Amino acid sequence: MFARLIRLLVPGLALCAGIAGAAQPATVRVDYTHSGNALSDTYALEQVLIEPLPWAGDTTRSLDNTNRGQNRVEVVDAKTGDLLYSRGFSTIFGEWRTTEEAGKMSRSFQESVRFPKPDRPVRVRILKRDERNDFSVAWSVEVDTDAPEVVKKLPPAPAKPIPVHVSGPSPQKVDLLIMGDGYTQADMAKFEADARRLSKHLFTVSPFRERANDFNVWALAVPTQESGVSRPSTGVHKASPLGTRYDIFGSERYVLTLDNRALRDIAQHAPYEFIEILVSNETYGGGGIFGQFSTAAAGNEWADYLFVHEFGHHFAGLADEYYTSPVAYASTSTRMEPWEPNVTALRDPARLKWKQHVKAGTPLPTPWPKAKYEEDSRAYQKRRAALRAANRPESEMNALFREDLARTKALFAKQPHRHAIGAFEGANYEASGYYRPAMQCLMFDRSDAFCPVCQDGITDIIDLYAGKARP
Structure with missing residues (x-):
């Protein structure tokens, strides 16, 4: 069916018929609810369904070794426990539970995991990071994708891709x-x-x-x-x-x-x-x-x-490297090493996760005009808040953003470590205790390029899904 759809959408593009090749399994989706508050959480199964299109991924790259995400899904053989599929991910619930509201009430969020249809009953496990930042099982459910209750007939597409x-x-x-x-x-x-x-x-x-x-x-x-x-x-x-x-x-x-x-x-x-x-x-x-x-x-x-x-x-899974803009998340006194590839707690400079990019002689932490940047940023954030409070035209906000970016570039322009990769304090929404790889990056402000460390993090995921780049 899908190969026919692609031919209709892209006449002559026979190349894409491979999407629906006979070897491609169906796509399974498990919908569940994730409920709780800042202190505890629970899971409950909603439904298992077979999606209309075959699995779009490469079944030879079913296991994720990137160690990304606050959570991880594992699909294992129900009898042998053999790992068949895994992927890291994060959730909206995981972000919400760090907000002030999560300390006062419980909420429920919908979540889903998708994987290629197995040829046997499986156990779907949801893992989450523990106090050591290692994954441990938070919930598991046995799934037989051929069971009568699995949804296999779905409404027609409301629009064409x-x-x-x-x-x-x-x-x-x-x-x-x-x-x-x-x-x-x-x-x-x-x-x-x-x-x-x-x-x-x-x-x-x-x-x-x-x-x-x-x-x-x-x-x-x-x-x-x-x-x-x-x-x-x-x-x-x-x-x-x-x-x-x-x-x-x-x-x-x-x-x-x-x-x-x-x-x-x-x-x-x-x-x-x-x-x-x-x-x-x-x-x-x-x-x-x-x-x-x-x-x-x-x-x-x-x-x-x-x-x-x-x-x-x-x-x-790149982290925000900025820290002067207001966010909804509550700060924490703990400084666990983040799983994100582009921020660090710098517990051991000799084992910095991006040390391959750090040139000999680069100081760690790496000096930068932090005090002046924060002074300018406080004034900028005050103006930004005033524009939103007054519901001013978006053109005024855009002009403020351009002004802020130009001021930051001018401040950084002549700094001795302007183009160095090191450990610059201030990242992950925190002014102290977390460090970013470069003075400026697309994950730090509205500049236009990723630093080499972020580029590595992106490349790892491309490789996971599409394989290594050919020379």
């Missing part, structure tokens, strides 16, 4: 699905143009530029009645198929959907391993959860940056 950048059969490529939310039927041409524009920009940024042929990009949007998505803090509420909105966890710029079921039920009609949701809004905003999805406001002047930065979170 659009091929944006097709390099070859899905099993040998990374499949990125760009979804739209807040685009009306009249906006469909705009959505396709936004998806093409932003994916084209992604492939101008290293290492995506050098690995563009390892990607397929698809676009899919279900039309809305009104343009744009909800911004509750400004009294704007709009219905949309994915339920994407601003103001997640009280942060005016944080854009996510909490309706995982709606997201997966639409996404399942296109091949994908990663998702970026474009919202048809001008207001600055976005978000990204490793292994789940990322979002970006396609109508904003900084959409190129938002698309790539948030995709860095979702695709590679």
Whole structure:
């Protein structure tokens, strides 16, 4: 069925028929709820279903050795315990439980894991990081994908995927699905143009530029009645198929959907391993959860940056390297070594995780004009908050962002370690105790390039899905 769909969408592209080759198993999705608060959590099975399209991934690369994510899914043989499939991921619940609200109440979030259909009953295990930052089993459930209660008949696709950048059969490529939310039927041409524009920009940024042929990009949007998505803090509420909105966890710029079921039920009609949701809004905003999805406001002047930065979170598990902007998460006194590849607690400089990039003689920690940067940033954040409070035009916010970036570049320009890789204090939303690899990077501010350490982190994930780059 899917090979026929691809031929209809991309006439003459016989190359893609390999997506639905006989060897490709079906795609299994396990939907469950994840509930709890800051102190405890529980899981409960919702349903097991067989998605409409065959597994898009390479079945020879089923095991994840990158050690990324706050969680990990493992699919094991129910009888022998042999590991058949694994992937690291993080969750919205994992972020929410660090908020102030999680200390006062419990909430429930929808989650899903997907894997190639096994030929035997399996046990699906969800692991999470423990106090040593190692994975331990948090929940497991036995799944027989041939059982009568498994959902195997699903409604027809509400929209057809659009091929944006097709390099070859899905099993040998990374499949990125760009979804739209807040685009009306009249906006469909705009959505396709936004998806093409932003994916084209992604492939101008290293290492995506050098690995563009390892990607397929698809676009899919279900039309809305009104343009744009909800911004509750400004009294704007709009219905949309994915339920994407601003103001997640009280942060005016944080854009996510909490309706995982709606997201997966639409996404399942296109091949994908990663998702970026474009919202048809001008207001600055976005978000990204490793292994789940990322979002970006396609109508904003900084959409190129938002698309790539948030995709860095979702695709590679890159941490935010900034620390002066207000966030919804509560700070912690512990300084456990982060699992993210681009931040460190620097417990042992001799064993720095990116030491291969550090030149001999580079001091660790690495000096930078931290005090002056923080002074300037306090003034900038005050102006930013005032603009939002007064609901000023987005053009004024964009001008402030340009001014801030120019000031930072000027401050850093003549610093002796400007282009060094070291350990610069201030990262992961904390002014002290965490360190980033470079003075400036796309994960630190609105600059336009990833540092070498972030590039390595991205390359590891491309290799996991598409194999090592050929020389």
